[in-house]
Amino acid sequence: MSGVVAVIDYGMGNLHSVASALQHVGAEQVLVTHDAEQIRQADRVVFPGVGAMRDCMAEIRRLKCDQLLADALVEQHKPVLAICVGMQALMTHSEENGGVDCLNLIPGEVRYFGNPLRDAAGERLKVPHMGWNEVRQTRPHPLWQGIEDGERFYFVHSYYVDAEDRGLVAGALDYGVTADAALARDNLFAVQFHPEKSHTAGLQLLKNFLEWNGQC
Amino acid sequence: MGLAIRIIPCLDVENGRVVKGVNFVDIRDAGDPVEIAIRYNEQGADEITFLDITASHEGRETTVHTVEQIAENVFIPLTVGGGIRTVDDIRTMLNAGADKVSINTAAIHNPELVRESAERFGSQCIVVAIDAKRVADVDGQPRYEIFTHGGRKPTGIDAVAWARRMAELGAGEILLTSMDRDGTKNGFELGVTRAITDAVEIPVIASGGVGNLDHLVAGVIEGGADAVLAASIFHFGEYTVPEAKAYMAEHGIEVRL
Numbered sequence A: 001m002s003g004v005v006a007v008i009d010y011g012m013g014n015l016h017s018v019a020s021a022l023q024h025v026g027a028e029q030v031l032v033t034h035d036a037e038q039i040r041q042a043d044r045v046v047f048p049g050v051g052a053m054r055d056c057m058a059e060i061r062r063l064k065c066d067q068l069l070a071d072a073l074v075e076q077h078k079p080v081l082a083i084c085v086g087m088q089a090l091m092t093h094s095e096e097n098g099g100v101d102c103l104n105l106i107p108g109e110v111r112y113f114g115n116p117l118r119d120a121a122g123e124r125l126k127v128p129h130m131g132w133n134e135v136r137q138t139r140p141h142p143l144w145q146g147i148e149d150g151e152r153f154y155f156v157h158s159y160y161v162d163a164e165d166r167g168l169v170a171g172a173l174d175y176g177v178t179a180d181a182a183l184a185r186d187n188l189f190a191v192q193f194h195p196e197k198s199h200t201a202g203l204q205l206l207k208n209f210l211e212w213n214g215q216c
Numbered sequence B: 001m002g003l004a005i006r007i008i009p010c011l012d013v014e015n016g017r018v019v020k021g022v023n024f025v026d027i028r029d030a031g032d033p034v035e036i037a038i039r040y041n042e043q044g045a046d047e048i049t050f051l052d053i054t055a056s057h058e059g060r061e062t063t064v065h066t067v068e069q070i071a072e073n074v075f076i077p078l079t080v081g082g083g084i085r086t087v088d089d090i091r092t093m094l095n096a097g098a099d100k101v102s103i104n105t106a107a108i109h110n111p112e113l114v115r116e117s118a119e120r121f122g123s124q125c126i127v128v129a130i131d132a133k134r135v136a137d138v139d140g141q142p143r144y145e146i147f148t149h150g151g152r153k154p155t156g157i158d159a160v161a162w163a164r165r166m167a168e169l170g171a172g173e174i175l176l177t178s179m180d181r182d183g184t185k186n187g188f189e190l191g192v193t194r195a196i197t198d199a200v201e202i203p204v205i206a207s208g209g210v211g212n213l214d215h216l217v218a219g220v221i222e223g224g225a226d227a228v229l230a231a232s233i234f235h236f237g238e239y240t241v242p243e244a245k246a247y248m249a250e251h252g253i254e255v256r257l
Helices: A014-025 A036-041 A053-062 A064-076 A086-087 A199-211 B033-043 B057-072 B087-096 B103-111 B112-121 B161-169 B192-199 B213-221 B242-248
Strands: A006-007 A029-033 A044-047 A078-085 A108-112 A129-135 A152-157 A160-163 A167-175 A177-185 A188-191 B005-014 B048-052 B077-083 B098-103 B126-138 B143-148 B152-159 B173-178 B204-207 B227-230
Touching: A006 A014, A006 A036, A006 A078, A014 A029, A014 A199, A029 A036, A036 A064, A044 A064, A044 A086, A044 A199, A053 A064, A053 A086, A064 A078, A064 B213, A078 A086, A086 A160, A086 A188, A129 A167, A160 A177, A160 B005, A160 B161, B005 B033, B005 B057, B005 B204, B005 B242, B033 B048, B033 B057, B033 B242, B048 B057, B057 B077, B057 B087, B077 B126, B087 B098, B087 B112, B098 B112, B103 B112, B103 B143, B112 B126, B112 B161, B126 B161, B126 B192, B143 B161, B143 B192, B152 B161, B161 B173, B161 B192, B173 B192, B192 B204, B213 B227, B213 B242
Parallel strands: A006 A029, A006 A044, A044 A078, A078 A188, B005 B048, B005 B227, B048 B077, B077 B098, B098 B126, B126 B173, B173 B204, B204 B227
Antiparallel strands: A108 A160, A129 A152, A167 A177, A177 A188, B126 B143, B143 B152
């Protein structure tokens, strides 16, 4: 039973695709909201994000979504899925916009891919990292269920996550550097890619999230 | 292994209907963009581009509704282009469920629109479409210029310099169409494709002129494109998306299979 899924809306970009993908895989009710009570009442929480980090952090703080997220994670112990900039916002600090302090829920940096970026053979790589890349599952997790190791997901980002505690890494991607594609800690799962845009594999991950009890 | 080269079918839509038609054998309504988008999604297309050629204001409201319906049913990235002139137009399309919008003529009239919209919505959703045409060589080097009005009106702007400027202003991607080749089925204009892919750090989608699968391969290997866009070869069932991907993979190109 998925129950009610709250997609935290802090005003950055369109969250309909996340909501409709969750509904497509069987969510009973999806609320796109920053209402404290609705988020407290929800059974699970999605923390998405698009756009520039400085604006995102400003809105997250202004709407007190930082506190709501911390409550859901730590006090209420609900399953939480962070997506893209939502994942990056969990970290300590981002290099974007000249340097932005983030939520520090997971110690680590958000770094620029670099310019020029090159692969192991010296070929130039484009930034943003845009398109379908392989995700190496670095450890088992309920959210990987039914998804093959090395499956491709859709990414679009110029900055990548580098968590301090390498034990939290659940998925890795290679693009000139090795970056964290997924982090997992207790009832939190965070992904750099967009499951809502990643076709079958992405929908499977969202379905797994709806069925997840928050244990790993 | 790394990032896959993307294959992007393109739908030309007018007043909520696909024009030029689509000729799949088992499709119910060849003019319904939603049904066609779902079909390409099922075939494993990496993205879908939706080009709105509707002229009237009323027709554009239909477009918004169509984008909403596609976004509810298709879980791959969707780019919407055609007639995007203002930040409000961009917001409308993003709110309807587009992941990216493509700006063409409006960027030429007002390059600041690219900066403003990239700052507001993020570079990841701002695609700049460039319609380029080869003009007289300069010092023996080919020169490509930006044209508007479907390739009829020259602007005097150098296509390579323009691509660079658009990237500096915050474009997240370039959609490059060769107006010499569009509709010819003679293959991409590889000279301009290579010149622009080399000039910018952001991804470049090659478009215009695809008539067979070798053209897709050449666009990537010789042109250096990060993605290839095609319309008619897919619409008329000449090739399916999986056939195109299999052929590209045979030629050493990394694709999402």
